[in-house]
Amino acid sequence: MLAKVPDRMTLPDLTWIFGSSRSGSTWLLRMLNRHADVVGIDETGLGHHLGLWRPIALAWDTEQPPPLTTFMEIKRDRADYFFNDRYAELWRPALAEFFQLRLQAQLDQEQPDWRERNPRVVIKEPGGSQMASELLALDPSARLVFLLRDGRDVVDSWLDAYSAGSWASEDGAYAVTDANRIAFIRWQAAVWRFRTEAVAAAYESQPSERRLLIRYEELLDQPQRVISELLAFLGLGGDSAEVEAIVGAESHANVPEAKKGAGKAIRRASPGGWRENFSDDELAALDVELGDTLRAHGY
Numbered sequence: 001m002l003a004k005v006p007d008r009m010t011l012p013d014l015t016w017i018f019g020s021s022r023s024g025s026t027w028l029l030r031m032l033n034r035h036a037d038v039v040g041i042d043e044t045g046l047g048h049h050l051g052l053w054r055p056i057a058l059a060w061d062t063e064q065p066p067p068l069t070t071f072m073e074i075k076r077d078r079a080d081y082f083f084n085d086r087y088a089e090l091w092r093p094a095l096a097e098f099f100q101l102r103l104q105a106q107l108d109q110e111q112p113d114w115r116e117r118n119p120r121v122v123i124k125e126p127g128g129s130q131m132a133s134e135l136l137a138l139d140p141s142a143r144l145v146f147l148l149r150d151g152r153d154v155v156d157s158w159l160d161a162y163s164a165g166s167w168a169s170e171d172g173a174y175a176v177t178d179a180n181r182i183a184f185i186r187w188q189a190a191v192w193r194f195r196t197e198a199v200a201a202a203y204e205s206q207p208s209e210r211r212l213l214i215r216y217e218e219l220l221d222q223p224q225r226v227i228s229e230l231l232a233f234l235g236l237g238g239d240s241a242e243v244e245a246i247v248g249a250e251s252h253a254n255v256p257e258a259k260k261g262a263g264k265a266i267r268r269a270s271p272g273g274w275r276e277n278f279s280d281d282e283l284a285a286l287d288v289e290l291g292d293t294l295r296a297h298g299y
Contacts, residue, residue: 011100012039012107012114012121014139015234018129018199019147020192022157024216027250028147029124031227034246037236039111039119046099047128047135050083053191060190061183068190070130092137099138120234129195132202142210145230146203149216150299151192151290152274158188159277182285185278189289196293217271223247 017025026042033040052071059065075081083091107114107121126147128135136142160166162184164175176184203211212233219226224243231238238246278286 010104010115011139011141012103013118013235014103014141015120015122015143015145016132016135017122017124017126017145017147018132018135018195018202019126020129020149020151020154020195021126022154022161023126023147023149024219025124025126025147028214028219028230029122031223031246031250032122032230034249035231035236035238035242037117037119038234039107039114039121041103041106041121041123043125043127044099044103044123045128046138047125047131049128050134051128051131053130057184057187060187061180065186065190068194072131096138120236122234126195130198132199133205136202136206143233144199144203144206144211145233146199146211146213147216147219148196148213148297150271150274151189151196151294152278152286152299153216153271154192155185155188155286156274156277159184182282185282186285186289189286193290193293196297200297220271223251 017028019025029040029042032038050070050072054069054071054074055066072083075083076085078084079086103121111117111119122145125135132144136144159176159181162174162176203213212230214226214230224240224247227247228238228240228243231243
């Protein structure tokens with residue numbers, strides 16, 4: 001049965017995790033969910049719906065695909081497009097109200113005491129990160145966590161996900177062949193670049209106290225330090241023993257062998273694997289698509 005529409009609006013303490021898919025956001029959310037005062041939400045889908053890509057992925061199988069953008073960006077000055085700039089003063093508040101009502105209804109059903117507890121609601125939304133600024137506007141008091149990972153490792157991970165029988169097959173992934181491998185690499189590299197630049201822009205617009213940058217490589221190398229800093233950023237306590245227990249419970253070493261590795265959602269937890277898996281031509285294609293953005297972020 002659907003949850004009842006809330007009688008009164010109460011905004012939760014909200015934080016978004018943006019970045020790129022395949023950057024460790026699921027792992028990060030699992031760790032946060034082990035804290036008693038965190039309620040984690042795994043992808044609302046709003047960013048996907050608002051941030052529909054243009055052109056379609058098939059364009060990267062051509063010689064010169066047009067620059068990647070979103071349907072909303074292309075249509076923003078079209079008179080009949082409902083999410084255009086002309087009527088933004090109408091649809092943005094309405095969208096924010098819808099988001100807040102929908103989120104509150106879910107909390108009321110799944111966490112009925114949330115108003116008294118005042119937990120930190122953390123939404124993991126890497127797949128909608130191209131719309132980070134729009135999503136942040138749904139609640140201007142929300143925090144932003146920018147989870148950044150080397151784009152070459154991200155593309156390498158997506159190549160594994162788009163293999164026969166992989167975990168992503170259930171979500172519409174297909175098996176990339178040698179014939180379309182470079183096109184796929186170019187497409188995913190363009191997506192990483194777009195999302196990274198979109199989140200970086202949103203990050204720069206946020207007050208310093210409402211933003212935090214986490215590099216996946218540092219999270220992997222020093223998880224206890226990073227989780228401690230993240231909990232402090234969320235305004236939560238956590239002594240070293242508690243943080244150690246949280247990190248240990250979700251460590252890659254504790255994942256059963258049958259649930260990790262090639263073709264699994266939990267893969268290798270080892271940065272730099274791209275060096276082993278790309279040909280010279282593929283590395284050149286990667287650099288064309290994301291090289292400048294990689295270097296701008298210190299990779």
